[in-house]
Amino acid sequence: MIEVRTQDMTAELGVTVVAGFLGAGKTTLVNHLLQHADGRRLGVMVNDFGALNIDEALVDERRDDLITLSNGCVCCSLQGELSASIESMIKRRGGQLDHLLIECSGVSDPERVVNVLHYPRIRARARLEAVITLVDAALDHADLSPALRHLVASQVDNADLVVINKVDLVDEQDIARLEQAVLLPGSRHVRTTQAALPADFVFWPASSEAPTFRRVRSAPSPTTSIEALGLETLSWKREGAVDMNALSALLHDMPRQILRFKGVVRLDDGRVLALQRAAGRLTSRELEHWTTDESQLVFIGEDSPSLWEWLTQRLDRL
Ligand SMILES: Nc1nc2c(ncn2[C@@H]2O[C@H](COP(=O)(O)OP(=O)(O)OP(=O)(O)O)[C@@H](O)[C@H]2O)c(=O)[nH]1
Incomplete structure (x- = not known):
């Protein structure tokens, strides 16, 4: 209607x-x-x-x-x-x-x-x-x-x-x-x-x-909570720079069940990069106005325990 x-x-x-x-x-x-x-x-x-x-x-x-x-x-x-x-x-x-x-x-x-x-x-x-x-x-x-x-x-x-x-x-x-x-x-x-x-x-x-x-x-979808959509999110942050080689490897190997990834990462040389993956495509750009010391990553994907276990292990290497 x-x-x-x-x-x-x-x-x-x-x-x-x-x-x-x-x-x-x-x-x-x-x-x-x-x-x-x-x-x-x-x-x-x-x-x-x-x-x-x-x-x-x-x-x-x-x-x-x-x-x-x-x-x-x-x-x-x-x-x-x-x-x-x-x-x-x-x-x-x-x-x-x-x-x-x-x-x-x-x-x-x-x-x-x-x-x-x-x-x-x-x-x-x-x-x-x-x-x-x-x-x-x-x-x-x-x-x-x-x-x-x-x-x-x-x-x-x-x-x-x-x-x-x-x-x-x-x-x-x-x-x-x-x-x-x-x-x-x-x-x-x-x-x-x-x-x-x-x-x-x-x-x-x-x-x-x-x-x-x-x-x-007249009828919005009954619920759009992340859980009801069969999704899970994981947020990760750390003071200081990340190991870019470990992060590149993680992004390269990332399973397609992770539907979206966004991150702001500080590199050893002081630069800050915005990294994203959407529909399987990775993009990055340098953020000039971002001054925080923190590196932050957010993932959203299918609710599957093995997927998040894999991701947690890879994040421990950063
Ligand atoms: N090739 C291409 N890339 C695009 C285009 N529009 C946006 N992008 C890229 O797609 C990615 C996602 O774009 P965003 O604008 O962040 O998407 P969003 O809808 O705000 O994402 P969420 O808030 O996470 O849902 C980024 O890496 C963009 O640079 C386009 O028309 N062509």
């Missing part, structure tokens, strides 16, 4: 919820929008899946207007924390911000965030403009468990705009097949590389031109 929710057009702060499965390109989109804000003052709220806030390092700008929530899926335990954080950001910074971006964790259903945005206290000050869901064109969705395929379907179904990202990694036929498999008939969608969505798909010139309603499905 489709429900139409009218938005409160007197509320000042426009809000965009950015959703999508693990590694689909949500942080890349947030960074792209920060770079193309064109003078707009943006607040950013990111929600990571592990106990560490690696996304805080991956959002390009260190800023007062960045709030990070860790360990989660915004769906259940974090819902209270999310509403408190949104309220506090509006109270503290609301008058100085033009727009708020909320990046969901890759294992959450955006509809749960939408529910929080409809709490009367928040709705009076903030206006949900759209849910944008990214889909990773390079991920073989058929390989995911039924629970994870259901989650991706829910993320897509609850979007106002679907961004099929990483089209540089696949051919036209694969993209067409993916669109056929995941999109609902009539879904608004665009294709991107590096989540380079034109900013005017997100920011409206004036609140009077923002959409006055959004279409939502």
